[in-house]
Amino acid sequence: MRCLVIEDERKVADFVARGLRAERFAVDVAYDGQAGWELASVYDYDLIILDLMLPGVGGTEILRRLRRARKEAPVLILTARDSTEQKVENFEAGADDYLTKPFAFAELLVRAKALLRRAPASRGSVLRVGDLELDRLSQQVRRAGKKIDLTSKEYALLEYLASHAGRVLSRTMIIEHVWDQSFEGLTNIVDVYVRHLRAKVDDAHPHKLIHTVRGAGYCVSDEQDKA
Amino acid sequence: MNPRSLRFRLVAWYAGLLTAVFLLFGLAMFQVLRQYLERSMADSLRRRSEQIAASLLANVRQSGESYVADEIKARYAPENYDRFIRVSRAGGTVLYASGRTASFDPAGLPVPLLADATRQVSCADGARLLITAQSYAPPAGGHYLIECGGPMQPVETMLAQWRNSFLLGFPLVLLVAVAGGYFLVGRALGPVVEMARSAERITLQNLDERLPLTHTGDEIEQLSIALNHMIVRWREAFDQNRRFLADASHELRTPLAALRGEMESVVEQARALPEWRDRVGSALEEVDRLAKIVETLFAISRLDAGEAQQVWTKFDLARLASNTAEQMSLLAEDKGVSVSCLAAAEVQVEGDQARIKQVVVNLLDNAIKYTPGGGAISLQVQARGGKAVLEVADTGIGIPASALPHVFERFFRVDKARSREAGGAGLGLAIVKSICLAHGGKVEVESVESRGSRFRVELPLAASTNGG
Numbered sequence: 001m002r003c004l005v006i007e008d009e010r011k012v013a014d015f016v017a018r019g020l021r022a023e024r025f026a027v028d029v030a031y032d033g034q035a036g037w038e039l040a041s042v043y044d045y046d047l048i049i050l051d052l053m054l055p056g057v058g059g060t061e062i063l064r065r066l067r068r069a070r071k072e073a074p075v076l077i078l079t080a081r082d083s084t085e086q087k088v089e090n091f092e093a094g095a096d097d098y099l100t101k102p103f104a105f106a107e108l109l110v111r112a113k114a115l116l117r118r119a120p121a122s123r124g125s126v127l128r129v130g131d132l133e134l135d136r137l138s139q140q141v142r143r144a145g146k147k148i149d150l151t152s153k154e155y156a157l158l159e160y161l162a163s164h165a166g167r168v169l170s171r172t173m174i175i176e177h178v179w180d181q182s183f184e185g186l187t188n189i190v191d192v193y194v195r196h197l198r199a200k201v202d203d204a205h206p207h208k209l210i211h212t213v214r215g216a217g218y219c220v221s222d223e224q225d226k227a
Numbered sequence: 228m229n230p231r232s233l234r235f236r237l238v239a240w241y242a243g244l245l246t247a248v249f250l251l252f253g254l255a256m257f258q259v260l261r262q263y264l265e266r267s268m269a270d271s272l273r274r275r276s277e278q279i280a281a282s283l284l285a286n287v288r289q290s291g292e293s294y295v296a297d298e299i300k301a302r303y304a305p306e307n308y309d310r311f312i313r314v315s316r317a318g319g320t321v322l323y324a325s326g327r328t329a330s331f332d333p334a335g336l337p338v339p340l341l342a343d344a345t346r347q348v349s350c351a352d353g354a355r356l357l358i359t360a361q362s363y364a365p366p367a368g369g370h371y372l373i374e375c376g377g378p379m380q381p382v383e384t385m386l387a388q389w390r391n392s393f394l395l396g397f398p399l400v401l402l403v404a405v406a407g408g409y410f411l412v413g414r415a416l417g418p419v420v421e422m423a424r425s426a427e428r429i430t431l432q433n434l435d436e437r438l439p440l441t442h443t444g445d446e447i448e449q450l451s452i453a454l455n456h457m458i459v460r461w462r463e464a465f466d467q468n469r470r471f472l473a474d475a476s477h478e479l480r481t482p483l484a485a486l487r488g489e490m491e492s493v494v495e496q497a498r499a500l501p502e503w504r505d506r507v508g509s510a511l512e513e514v515d516r517l518a519k520i521v522e523t524l525f526a527i528s529r530l531d532a533g534e535a536q537q538v539w540t541k542f543d544l545a546r547l548a549s550n551t552a553e554q555m556s557l558l559a560e561d562k563g564v565s566v567s568c569l570a571a572a573e574v575q576v577e578g579d580q581a582r583i584k585q586v587v588v589n590l591l592d593n594a595i596k597y598t599p600g601g602g603a604i605s606l607q608v609q610a611r612g613g614k615a616v617l618e619v620a621d622t623g624i625g626i627p628a629s630a631l632p633h634v635f636e637r638f639f640r641v642d643k644a645r646s647r648e649a650g651g652a653g654l655g656l657a658i659v660k661s662i663c664l665a666h667g668g669k670v671e672v673e674s675v676e677s678r679g680s681r682f683r684v685e686l687p688l689a690a691s692t693n694g695g
Binding site: 009011016018080101103105106181182189193216 | 557
C-alpha cells in the first residue's frame with residue numbers, strides 16, 4: 001500500500017509516517033503544498049493524508065486539482081479547525097474522511113484502513129481473541145466455552161475492542177463508536193463500562209484479556225505485555 | 228401610573244409651579260384691581276366735593292347756609308342716589324348731613340378731625356362706606372369740611388365676581404395644562420421607552436441589532452446614537468475575543484497533535500520499560516485533558532458566534548432525555564444513585580440534536596458526580612407556558628449561595644479540590660449555557676447547600692406544536 005502524507009508540521013508528519021510504516025505502508029512525505037501536489041499528480045497513491053493549512057498551495061486547492069485530474073485516491077483530511085461549513089466545503093471538493101487534531105494515531109489508522117478497504121471485508125461471524133469468542137449474529141459471548149451474559153452496550157463495547165484486537169483504542173474513539181459525541185469529554189462512562197465488562201469477562205480467569213494502556217485507552221489482546 | 232416615572236414627576240412639578248404662579252398672579256391682580264376701583268371712586272367723590280365747594284359754598288355769605296343745604300338736597304338728592312354728603316363748620320357743627328338711603332344709614336358717623344383724607348367707615352347698620360373729606364375756606368371767610376361718600380358694596384361685589392371667576396377658571400386651565408403637559412412629555416419620552424425596550428432585547432446573539440433612531444435632533448437622538456456606538460464597540464471587543472479564542476484553539480491543536488502522536492508511539496511500544504510507559508501515559512492523560520479543554524473552548528466560541536443553526540432538525544426532547552438517562556443509568560447505579568425520568572408526553576423542539584443531548588448529558592453527569600450514594604436524581608421534561616422545560620434535580624451536596632451566580636462561567640469551580648478529583652475542567656456548565664443561548668433558550672439553577680440542586684433548561688417549542 002502506497003501512501004502520501006502532506007503536512008507542513010514536521011513532527012506531525014513524521015509520527016504519522018512512522019506509524020504508517022510500522023503498519024507496512026510505503027509512505028512518502030511532503031512538507032508543503034507545492035511538493036505535495038507534484039508528488040500526488042505524478043504517482044498513483046492508494047491513500048493521501050492531507051493537512052488543510054499548508055504554505056504555498058492550500059489543502060482544499062490540492063484536493064480540487066486532484067479530482068479535476070481524475071486522481072481518485074481516497075483523501076483523509078487533517079485539520080485544526082472543525083467548523084461545519086469547512087467540512088461541507090471539503091467533502092464537496094472530494095474528501096473522503098475528516099480528522100480533527102489532536103487525534104489518536106489509532107483513530108487515523110482505523111479510518112485509513114476503512115478507506116482502503118472500500119469494499120466491505122468479509123467479516124467472519126465469529127470473533128476470537130484467546131479463549132474469548134463473540135458470535136456476531138447471535139450476539140453471544142463465551143469465555144473458555146462458558147456463556148457470558150452482557151447488556152447490549154457491554155456487547156457493543158466488547159465487540160468494538162475485540163474487532164480491533166491488539167490495538168489500543170482511545171476513550172474518544174470508543175465513545176464515538178459505542179455511544180455518540182455528546183458523551184465526549186465529560187463523563188467517565190467508558191471506564192465504568194469497562195469495569196463492568198472486566199468483572200464479567202476477566203475476573204474469573206487468571207489470564208486477562210482486557211488491558212488498560214495508561215494515557216492511551218483500552219485494548220483487548222491475548223498478549224500479556226500490553227498491560 | 229408609576230409615581231417615580233420621569234413623565235409623572237415632570238408633570239407634577241409643572242402642575243405645582245403653574246398653581247403657585249397662578250395664585251401669586253391672581254393675588255396681585257386682586258390687589259391692583261381693588262386699589263384701582265377704590266381710587267376711581269374716591270376721585271369722583273372728591274370731584275363732587277369740589278363742585279359743592281365752588282358752586283355753593285363760595286357764596287355762602289350772600290346766599291346763606293340754609294340755601295346751601297337746600298340746594299345740595301335738591302341738586303344731589305343723596306338719599307335717592309345712595310350717596311352720603313355732609314358739610315360741617317370749622318367747629319365741628321353740622322351744616323348739612325344726608326339721611327338714610329336704601330342701603331345704609333349714616334346717622335352718628337363722627338366728623339373727622341383731619342381734613343383732606345379718604346377713609347372707610349362702618350355704619351351702625353354694618354354697611355361700609357368710602358368717604359372723602361375736604362376742607363374749604365370760602366373767599367369771603369369761614370371754614371368748612373365737605374364729606375362725600377358712597378357704599379363700598381358695588382366695589383366689593385365686583386371684586387367678589389372677579390375672584391369667583393378666577394377660582395372657577397383656574398382648575399380648568401390647570402387641567403388643560405396638565406393634560407397637555409402629560410401628552411407632550413409622553414411624546415418626548417416615547418423614544419426613550421422604545422430604546423429601553425430594544426436594549427432589553429439585545430444579547431450576545433443579536434449584537435447586530437441597533438437601537439431605533441428618533442431623528443428629532445434632540446438629546447434623545449444623541450443618546451440613541453451614543454448607545455449604538457457603544458454597542459458597536461462592545462461588538463468589536465466581543466468579536467476580538469471570539470477570534471482570539473478560535474485562533475488560540477487552532478494554534479494549540481497542532482502542537483497537541485504532535486505531542487500526542489509522539490507519546491502514543493512510546494506508550495504502545497512493547498519494548499519500552501513499564502515505568503517509562505506509565506510516566507509517558509500519565510503525561511498523555513494531561514495532553515488529553517488539555518485537548519478536551521481546547522475543544523470545548525472552541526465549541527463554545529463557535530456557539531457564541533451563532534454557528535449552531537447549520538444542522539437543525541425537529542425532534543422530541545422528552546424521548547431524547549429519557550434515552551440519554553437510560554444510557555447513563557449505569558453511571559448512576561455505579562454510585563448507588565437512583566435516576567427517575569418523568570417524560571411522558573411528546574415535547575417537540577428544534578435544534579442541533581447532538582448539542583441538546585450534550586446539555587442533558589452534562590447536567591445528568593453533574594448531578595451524578597455531586598450526589599452521594601443513596602441520593603436521587605429526577606429528570607423531567609414538559610411543555611409549560613409555551614416553552615419546552617427540562618429539569619434535572621438532585622439531592623446532592625448543592626451549591627453555596629455565593630457561588631450560584633458564577634456556575635455557568637468558564638473555568639469556574641465551586642470547590643477546586645472537589646471537582647478536579649471528579650474530573651471536571653469547569654467547562655461543562657459553560658457549554659450548557661452556550662448551547663441553550665444559541666437555541667434561543669436559557670438555563671437557570673437553584674440550589675440549597677447540602678440539600679440539592681435543580682437545573683432548569685427552557686427552549687422554544689418547535690413551531691407546529693406551539694402551546695402543546
